[in-house]
Amino acid sequence: MLGAKILLVDDEVVFTENMSKLLSSRGYRVATANSGDEAIRNLERENFDVVVLDLKMPGMDGLTTLKEIKKLDLFTETLILTGHGSIDSALDAIKLGAYDYLTKPCEIDELVAKIEGAWGKKDEEVKKDIQEKIQKVVESPSSVFDVFPREKK
Amino acid sequence: MNNSSPANSNQYKNGNGTAREGYYRRLFRRFILLTLLCSLIPLLLVGWGINNYYTRFARNRMMLSFHTKVENHRKIIELFLKNRVSGLQVIAKTHPKEYLVNVSNLAHVFDILNSEYRSITDLGVIDERGRHLAYIGPYNLMDKNYSKAFWFKEVMKEGVYISDMFMGFRKVPHFIVAVTRSENGRKWILRATIDTESFRSLVENVRIGKTGEVYLLNRSGIYQTSPRFSGKIMEKASQPLGKPCEGIEVRMEDKSTNHAGPPHPRQLIAFGWLKQPQWMLVVRQDYSEAFNDVNHANLAALVFLVLSACAILIVAVFITSHMIKIIKKRDLEADGLNKQLMQAGKLASVGELSAGVAHEINNPLAIILTERQILMDLAKQSPLLPRDFMDQFNNSMSQIDMQIQRCKRITENLLRFSRRTKSVIEPVDLNEFLCEVINLMEREARSGGIKFLTDLEEGLQTVLSDPSQLQQVFLNIITNAIDAHEGKPYGSIRIRTRNDSAKAGVSITFEDTGCGISPKNLERIFDPFFTTKQVGRGTGLGLSICYSTVKRLGGDITVESELGKGTQFTLFFPYNPPADLQKDIEDVHTF
Ligand SMILES: Nc1ncnc2c1ncn2[C@@H]1O[C@H](COP(=O)(O)OP(=O)(O)OP(=O)(O)O)[C@@H](O)[C@H]1O
């Protein structure tokens, strides 16, 4: 079975490269982005199960990026990476709908566990959504094109 | 015990302290001097003024009274003499010479006069040529001729004559009074000798104090009455005489020892001249006695002045030392405040700096960690690596991990300063909470031979506070206490809680039996990065975090310590957190 599809967003290239190596070797499909804009572009192009997002970045920072991601209205969960000092913004991020946060530097196992959690949640959301839609179609079959306007949501 | 806290530490340990003491002493002296000047000078001025005024007033009064004394006595004497003169005049005017020449008639008149005046020794009738026509009295003076006598000429000229005192034939001081009458163009004289006894008693019996005397002098300065002290009747007075005049003179006579007569001290003297005869009435008294009252009053005023000066001095000293005490207290408070501000400032700047540093360090740390992980993954996939390489590799890897964890701890601690985490405020039962913290630390403490002793007040009020921050504080303090026992086989940490209803809060003391803190270090233990521990063992942030946390929670932390005996931290937490924390509570609820 294929691992989750992950988008790593951090301005430190070395960090994203290393992480991508580590996660790939653990069976995940990893893409990297080194700024908020790049991340959004990636997301618009492709589907990801989990986005790992650093809060402190030059240019568009983590929180803004998160808001942009939420605007895209995708089935994707966001995991926040933060320096210890910005726990407040991490909490803010959770208020904005992030799945959870991790403080840097973090052990790979910790990260993996959180990613698994986020992925599971994403799957559930998707399932719930489909069930709701089927329910709607069952209730009123004529709305089938409203509910499934395109192939992807 | 040496008491210290950031708010109240021993500021007066060094030269600064003695300089301050000197300053207070100078201030004290200056205050006293000023107070004394401001109160004593007016007092002295007023005292001197009143005294001066009063002395002059009293002196004038005294002089006036001498003036009136002379005036009154002069009147009395003049009245006495006038009486005698008019007595004789009435006799002369009402009786013709022929009648009086008859000795029995003259004796009759003499008796009448004497019954009236009781002071006439003899009586005589003398013709214009100075011959005695008739005489009644104790002596035989019939063949005396007075035509050459001074008084005869005088009375013939003036009509009335009163003589000075003289001894006469009788060897008794006496004086005569003579009047003339013209009958058929021929003058004759009625002459009486006045017994001086009654006259003298008139003057001599006047008593003025102990040193006062009254006497009469004639024009040539002979005593006409015996003064009390200065001499005898008929003696020559040493006193210089002026010209006879109308008025009365009062003056001060300085101490005299040079001229004749008994020496006398400074005296007040008053005198006035009688008209007929020209005698001078003198009243004199020792100055010291006359002004006794004034002197008394002055003495009393002086005593009063000295007493009030003393009272002012005492009050000034008392008030000033009280004031200095208040100033000292204010200064101490201000010092404490400054210290606190400095501490807060230090913490703030450390906070800003550390937040940046921590962030910057966390990123490389994260990368190092990932690199390590990559290497470890690689090693796992290559089972053919030599064994000793693998041993060294694993060793290095775990060392890298340990060092990274250490860095992380440091940055975490650093970040606590700047952390503006919203406090999660809830009611905390500090007794229960402390027991939990003790449970956490029990094992570590036991391995160091340290026992926890608790003295928790029953019915301790709950405080509204942030448990996670409280825990941080308690853990830091207990960890320090355990560390302080290093090298000691056993020890104890006594934890005490008390309601402090006066300050509306709970006080907690942590008393350990550790190594104690030297007074020099005591001033610095709350400073960030101050540590006495080995490199790598302590960051020196524990207590400064405690300090800023406790302050944030609206509490207070103080410390007392004695080197070698132990240390006692006293923490205070208010029942209700400060207003800005309260706001956070609302935030948390809406969250
Ligand atoms: N209970 C105590 N008894 C004796 N000394 C103490 C005690 N508490 C603190 N100290 C002294 O105060 C210093 C500062 O303490 P602080 O907790 O701030 O830093 P630390 O314990 O050295 O390091 P850290 O707590 O960051 O690991 C300590 O190094 C120690 O010398």
Ligand SMILES: [Mg+2]
């Ligand atoms: Mg400590």
